Amino acid sequence: MPASALMNVMIGAARKAGRSLARDFGEVEHLQVSVKGPANFVTAADLRAEEIIFAELSRARPGYGFLMEERGEIKGPDGTHRWIVDPLDGTTNFLHSIPIFAISIALERDGELVAGLIYNPVMNETFTAEKGQGAFLNDKRIRVAARTELATSVIGTGIPHSGRPGHERFLGEVETVMGTSAGVRRTGSAALDLAWTAAGRFDGFWENNLHPWDMAAGIVMVKEAGGYVTDTNGKDKIFETGGIVAGNETIHLKLLKLLKAANASAASPAKAG
Ligand code: IPD
Ligand code: CA
Ligand code: CA
Ligand code: CA
Missing domain, CATH: 3.40.190.80 (D-Maltodextrin-Binding Protein; domain 2)
Known part of the structure; x- marks a missing residue:
């Protein structure tokens, strides 16, 4: 199924931020790191990826609000839409060169989650879903497992x-x-x-x-x-x-x-x- 205009916006932002993360992942030993709390780190890679996602989504959908891990809540003039973004989920893995991390972008409309994207740039896996449209991994339909035990x-x-x-x-x-x-x-x-x-x-x-x-x-x-x-x-x-x-x-x-x-x-x- 071809991606919707909304999903193409989300994919575009995630891929651009993913290129930034991939570059930083290749030079992880040089990354600037701060400690937010016990085993809670933020790196220049998190901040760069968040900046790109913020810029891309703001350009494509001006006025939507944001809830982002590093920037927090940013209200927009459009009171009905809010992006919920984790620019790098799995920072501890990232810092240890473990290639299991992702960008997570969701859209809320009137308080209801209507779209989600999770992108692992190293494994080149893009998971997407829109309300009522099913869930996909790189364009292939996915379903939860059938096991019951x-x-x-x-x-x-x-x-x-x-x-x-x-x-x-x-x-x-x-x-x-x-x-x-x-x-x-x-x-x-x-x-x-x-x-x-x-x-x-x-x-x-x-x-x-x-x-x-x-x-x-x-x-x-x-x-x-x-x-x-x-x-x-x-x-x-x-x-x-x-x-x-x-x-x-x-x-x-x-x-x-x-x-x-x-x-x-x-x-x-x-x-x-
Ligand atoms: C963390 C990851 C991890 C979970 C932690 C989160 P971060 O997010 O999702 O799996 O166990 O509670 O904080 O900080 O790497 O974006
Ligand atoms: Ca974090
Ligand atoms: Ca997270
Ligand atoms: Ca994070």
């Missing part, structure tokens, strides 16, 4: 650094999911975790304490690939809570139940005592 499922997740909120909770959850599934994987890019779930590489994904820019494009992607995405209570408060659970209908439900059980047993007096 956790015992044969591979589940993606992200590990909050020990200095960040949610670390203890995660340890209980991952122990339970590891004991129940065929394996747990951590790529270091939540955007790619969701894109890979949409493409059926992962059967499911969960993580806590994420930001809207980590998840926005991936939410559209998983839904358009036929999957289910909610917060960790099975509700739609994903951005508010920062928690996300994704998969096909069955795996999504099983993961929700499993995480609930893990947290209940962690909180029970028997375990605590």
Whole structure:
């Protein structure tokens, strides 16, 4: 299916920023790095990519608002549209020359996510989705995996650094999911975790304490690939809570139940005592 005018704008911005990231990735040892918090880095590569995406999207759709990881919220005169952008998801991988990172761009219209793009320039993989139009990897239609048993499922997740909120909770959850599934994987890019779930590489994904820019494009992607995405209570408060659970209908439900059980047993007096 040919890409829409909107998706061509998103692809154009992502490819241009992707060329900048690829150049910086080749010279990563010379990059300027600042530390925002525990295991939380920002590099000149993040900032350069964000600048390009901001310029390209502003030129193509003047007046739209932005929510970007490094620049924060930028209101536009157009009150109905907002781009949600992570210019480099997987900065820690990037800094270690691990080629698993992505640009994530989503568009919100009247508060509803209507389009998402996740681009890994090193693997040359462009994941795109628009509401009602399906999800694609480099023009090929993708769907969530069909497996329904956790015992044969591979589940993606992200590990909050020990200095960040949610670390203890995660340890209980991952122990339970590891004991129940065929394996747990951590790529270091939540955007790619969701894109890979949409493409059926992962059967499911969960993580806590994420930001809207980590998840926005991936939410559209998983839904358009036929999957289910909610917060960790099975509700739609994903951005508010920062928690996300994704998969096909069955795996999504099983993961929700499993995480609930893990947290209940962690909180029970028997375990605590
Ligand atoms: C990070 C990645 C990672 C997730 C972290 C995020 P960044 O984003 O998505 O997978 O576990 O919580 O902060 O900082 O590399 O854009
Ligand atoms: Ca970051
Ligand atoms: Ca991110
Ligand atoms: Ca980032």
